[in-house]
Amino acid sequence: xxxxxxRPPLRLALAHECDLVTRGFHEMLAPYSARVxxxxxxxxxxxxxxxxxxxxxxxxxxxEPASVSLLPAHRFAGRMxxxxxxxRPDLVNEFLACGAAGVIAKTVSAPTLVAALEAVHRxxxxxxxxxxxPLRRRAGQDQLLTxxxxxVIRLITLGLDNASITRELSxxxxxxKSYVRSGYRKMGVTSRxxxxxxxxxxxxxEASPESPHTSTSSEAPVLTG
Numbered sequence: 001x002x003x004x005x006x007r008p009p010l011r012l013a014l015a016h017e018c019d020l021v022t023r024g025f026h027e028m029l030a031p032y033s034a035r036v037x038x039x040x041x042x043x044x045x046x047x048x049x050x051x052x053x054x055x056x057x058x059x060x061x062x063x064e065p066a067s068v069s070l071l072p073a074h075r076f077a078g079r080m081x082x083x084x085x086x087x088r089p090d091l092v093n094e095f096l097a098c099g100a101a102g103v104i105a106k107t108v109s110a111p112t113l114v115a116a117l118e119a120v121h122r123x124x125x126x127x128x129x130x131x132x133x134p135l136r137r138r139a140g141q142d143q144l145l146t147x148x149x150x151x152v153i154r155l156i157t158l159g160l161d162n163a164s165i166t167r168e169l170s171x172x173x174x175x176x177k178s179y180v181r182s183g184y185r186k187m188g189v190t191s192r193x194x195x196x197x198x199x200x201x202x203x204x205x206e207a208s209p210e211s212p213h214t215s216t217s218s219e220a221p222v223l224t225g
Contacts, residue, residue: 031110081120092127102126152180
């Protein structure tokens with residue numbers, strides 16, 4: 001990769017969390033320091049202002065599920081993302097309506113979290129409920145994607161563009177675009193960033209003997225448009 005095109009790490013702040021959660025969050029994202037940097041909280045409990053995204057759990061410290069009145073999005077630096085144990089659909093709608101740039105369940109894996117935060121930073125409105133659906137159904141049932149569609153979507157998840165996929169799979173550009181369209185339709189996504197997130201959730205970063213570019217790392221790729 002041309003080093004001149006590398007993007008600086010995404011700057012994150014975790015707001016109003018206890019020390020246990022804050023330390024765990026830092027440790028979880030430490031392997032992704034080239035892509036995300038977590039700033040420590042200021043002494044008064046407010047996050048530093050020089051950040052791209054602030055993660056906030058409106059229900060932190062309250063017994064009942066948080067409501068829109070507990071979401072002071074305007075108080076935070078950068079774009080505000082709700083990072084919560086309680087991604088109830090009705091609350092998600094309230095959070096988004098009052099200015100949250102995204103809602104992410106605390107149950108998501110580190111690769112999914114990083115990919116989702118990068119998507120938010122790119123301007124997408126992301127909702128991650130933390131529910132993972134296996135890519136392949138039980139034995140005897142049809143697969144969601146055809147083998148060729150899965151190959152194409154796997155390479156998209158790994159960060160390859162269409163031209164690179166044509167070379168990797170020895171396909172024409174029109175064939176690749178056709179597999180992308182049919183795969184997106186079955187997956188229920190409409191953009192490349194959404195396809196990457198879908199691929200991360202469904203295990204497409206796991207090693208595959210079919211592709212020499214498949215990484216054994218659990219790290220998700222940088223999202224490309």
